[in-house]
Amino acid sequence: MNGGLDAVAAAGGRGSRPWPALVALGLVTCAGITEAPAQEIVRRVGRVTFRVDASQAFPGGVVVVRLGSRGRLGAAWALLDGRRGAFYSDRGVPRALVPVAASAEAGPATLGVAIAARRGEQRVSIPITIASRDYQPRYVFLSEDERARLGRPEAAHDGRRLLAVLRTESPKPAPGLLLPPVGTTGNGFGEPRTYTGAADVESRIDALHGERHRGIDYAVPVGTPVRAPAAGTVLFAGPLALSGETVVIDHGQGVLSVLQHLSRVDARTGDPVPASAIVGLSGDTGLAPEPMLQWRVYLHGVAVDPTVLGPLL
Numbered sequence: 001m002n003g004g005l006d007a008v009a010a011a012g013g014r015g016s017r018p019w020p021a022l023v024a025l026g027l028v029t030c031a032g033i034t035e036a037p038a039q040e041i042v043r044r045v046g047r048v049t050f051r052v053d054a055s056q057a058f059p060g061g062v063v064v065v066r067l068g069s070r071g072r073l074g075a076a077w078a079l080l081d082g083r084r085g086a087f088y089s090d091r092g093v094p095r096a097l098v099p100v101a102a103s104a105e106a107g108p109a110t111l112g113v114a115i116a117a118r119r120g121e122q123r124v125s126i127p128i129t130i131a132s133r134d135y136q137p138r139y140v141f142l143s144e145d146e147r148a149r150l151g152r153p154e155a156a157h158d159g160r161r162l163l164a165v166l167r168t169e170s171p172k173p174a175p176g177l178l179l180p181p182v183g184t185t186g187n188g189f190g191e192p193r194t195y196t197g198a199a200d201v202e203s204r205i206d207a208l209h210g211e212r213h214r215g216i217d218y219a220v221p222v223g224t225p226v227r228a229p230a231a232g233t234v235l236f237a238g239p240l241a242l243s244g245e246t247v248v249i250d251h252g253q254g255v256l257s258v259l260q261h262l263s264r265v266d267a268r269t270g271d272p273v274p275a276s277a278i279v280g281l282s283g284d285t286g287l288a289p290e291p292m293l294q295w296r297v298y299l300h301g302v303a304v305d306p307t308v309l310g311p312l313l
Contacts, residue, residue, distance in 0.1 A: 045124050047071050050113060052126055058133040060102040060190045060212075060305040062312060063111060067094040074116030080109065080128075085300050088171065088253045097254070097312065099302035102190040102212035106132035135190035135212065142196040146287050150198050155241040156207075163207040165235050165248055165256075167301045172252035175230035178310030179275070181259055181295050182224055182282065186216035189305045201287070205242045206303075214303035215260070215296035222263050222291045224282040229257050229295070229306070230313070234271040234279070243294070244285025249273060255313065257306075258296040261288035 039055035049068040057063050065078045067087065076087040078096040085098040098111070111126045142150075149155060180186065191213040195201045202211045232251040240246045245262035263283025273279060282293040297306040 058131040063098040079112040099299040159207040175251040178229040186218040188217040254300040260294040
């Protein structure tokens with residue numbers, strides 16, 4: 001089962017393409033920032049208009065950038081705090097969804113947009129504000145066996161292999177609204193967590209920095225059907241040392257769902273899955289502290305709050 005994860009890691013998500021490279025524009029003059037609806041910033045540079053929706057710009061949120069132009073655009077990227085989001089077509093308009101890490105500091109920030117030009121890359125800087133968002137800390141009990149599991153060589157190996165999958169980018173159309181994989185309310189995203197007798201638990205799971213909790217936890221009985229939050233392709237289906245039986249679904253344009261701690265997996269690597277298709281049953285595998293399902297959503301390799309990103313798609 002793990003072979004599928006190795007194959008994706010080796011490929012490195014190749015074959016993906018951002019907003020197609022067409023005729024490049026030189027960005028020379030700047031008309032400054034103009035008035036716009038609340039929390040939207042509009043900036044015109046040369047023949048390009050940048051529209052930035054910062055209404056969800058908080059730790060764990062998403063900044064949306066749209067481009068308009070009187071000419072054709074070259075390949076473009078948006079960057080925030082070193083994290084890059086490619087532009088893809090959204091109903092014919094170039095749009096980038098830029099993740100804000102749950103560990104981001106509130107306050108002034110700079111959003112950068114880079115556009116390929118005939119004489120090199122042109123960059124535009126747009127000031128935005130990262131709003132504060134409170135996440136309550138939580139203590140999680142780990143048994144002696146669970147703490148021992150953290151120290152196994154395969155735990156670190158699986159984390160690195162999972163990270164390679166999370167960096168996958170595919171140009172398929174955005175999936176539309178993400179729906180919760182089980183029919184109940186969950187919680188826990190963004191919590192600073194402390195685990196019994198162990199450090200760096202979150203970062204060991206996916207090999208990413210930070211101990212903010214990456215997902216939403218749903219306390220459901222073992223055997224509860226788990227559904228695909230949206231249509232996509234299964235990138236991995238099988239056991240991982242810390243997240244247990246796991247399914248990773250590529251929804252397109254850098255959006256991936258990770259469903260963890262399953263008791264049974266009903267999907268295979270490479271399978272196309274429609275929205276709401278059953279991909280497994282909930283369980284208590286890996287480091288699950290109780291029978292549950294954990295749902296993580298990664299945007300361009302950064303964990304974001306699924307309830308924030310879902311409506312934007």
